[in-house]
Amino acid sequence: MTTLIIGAGLVGSQIARTLVEQGEIPVLMDAAIQADAIAEIVALDRIAVSKGDVLRPLDITRVILDHNITDIVHTAANPLLTLGAQRDPFSAIQLNIMGTVNVLEAAHVHKLRRVITASSSVLNHYMEGGEGPTSLLKEEAFPRPVTFYAATKQAVENLGLNYARWCNVDFAAMRYAAVCGPWNGSGGGGPSNMFRSVVERALSGEDAIVQATDIEWVYSKDAARATVLALRADKLGSRIFNVTMDSITSPEEFAAALRKAIPHARIKLQPIAEVDLSMRKHRGASDPTLAREVLGFVPVYDITAAVADMVCWLRERKVESRQIS
Numbered sequence: 001m002t003t004l005i006i007g008a009g010l011v012g013s014q015i016a017r018t019l020v021e022q023g024e025i026p027v028l029m030d031a032a033i034q035a036d037a038i039a040e041i042v043a044l045d046r047i048a049v050s051k052g053d054v055l056r057p058l059d060i061t062r063v064i065l066d067h068n069i070t071d072i073v074h075t076a077a078n079p080l081l082t083l084g085a086q087r088d089p090f091s092a093i094q095l096n097i098m099g100t101v102n103v104l105e106a107a108h109v110h111k112l113r114r115v116i117t118a119s120s121s122v123l124n125h126y127m128e129g130g131e132g133p134t135s136l137l138k139e140e141a142f143p144r145p146v147t148f149y150a151a152t153k154q155a156v157e158n159l160g161l162n163y164a165r166w167c168n169v170d171f172a173a174m175r176y177a178a179v180c181g182p183w184n185g186s187g188g189g190g191p192s193n194m195f196r197s198v199v200e201r202a203l204s205g206e207d208a209i210v211q212a213t214d215i216e217w218v219y220s221k222d223a224a225r226a227t228v229l230a231l232r233a234d235k236l237g238s239r240i241f242n243v244t245m246d247s248i249t250s251p252e253e254f255a256a257a258l259r260k261a262i263p264h265a266r267i268k269l270q271p272i273a274e275v276d277l278s279m280r281k282h283r284g285a286s287d288p289t290l291a292r293e294v295l296g297f298v299p300v301y302d303i304t305a306a307v308a309d310m311v312c313w314l315r316e317r318k319v320e321s322r323q324i325s
Helices: 012-021 035-039 057-067 081-087 089-109 148-167 190-204 220-232 251-261 289-295 303-316
Strands: 003-006 027-030 048-051 071-074 114-120 127-129 143-145 171-176 178-180 207-211 217-219 240-243 266-270
Touching (some): 012 035, 027 057, 081 148, 089 114, 114 148, 143 148, 148 171, 178 190, 190 207, 207 251, 251 266
Parallel strands (some): 114 171, 207 266
């Protein structure tokens, strides 16, 4: 059994690390391999790395055939996620939707065992409408996505479900909350980059600017663990799973976690800009029932544990300034 991980970033690198710990040699494919950043998460001599573009179907086929791939985990997404898609909708639509179609079609043609793809909890929070829920015949029977990124993720889930129904592709989508965690490369959405910046600045003695909004997080190591549980499940009793910390974190709770890990932290709360859709207030915590009951996933990291682990990782990389250390 060999897993192809498409998208070697914040989550993809942790999935590779998790699979290596289970004795597998996964293959990471990305259009722009960030080898130094990957090496800080998983040893490069324990994985295979292949440059390839998910928008080029023959790249996917080449890697499948070269490495005898049996399963795919697809985590590639457009730069800056929600904000990036608002700025460049065409590129986000092309990458998120057509990239996923290429993965699903490759799995169908080559008869792979399973495809796990990254979805997002934006589908739990960035939706409006649904005024006619009592009848499927009403024009507004369903809520609709209110951002381009959310619209692409809804399309990804629906396409995957139809490939499962009609093309015998064993598909599941992981609705990750805002992912935070160790990663020194580019990529990630607004909340992910804010988390890293805040912890780095707090460690270095600078003002750590926490956006004053509630956020639903998941730590990257938990996101990876949930994904591998779905990958390894004997049978998927469901196909869409919420993957979160099972709570909403307030800015005050985030600040408290920072102060516990870094007592000298200088923290400032900053109101979010009206235009920053990536920091939109969430309507409540996503329901974790299916991930718990079907996959056996229970998050290990709450915000306090997540910050503490991130601080340890950064300290190991000597991010802390000399006068603080």
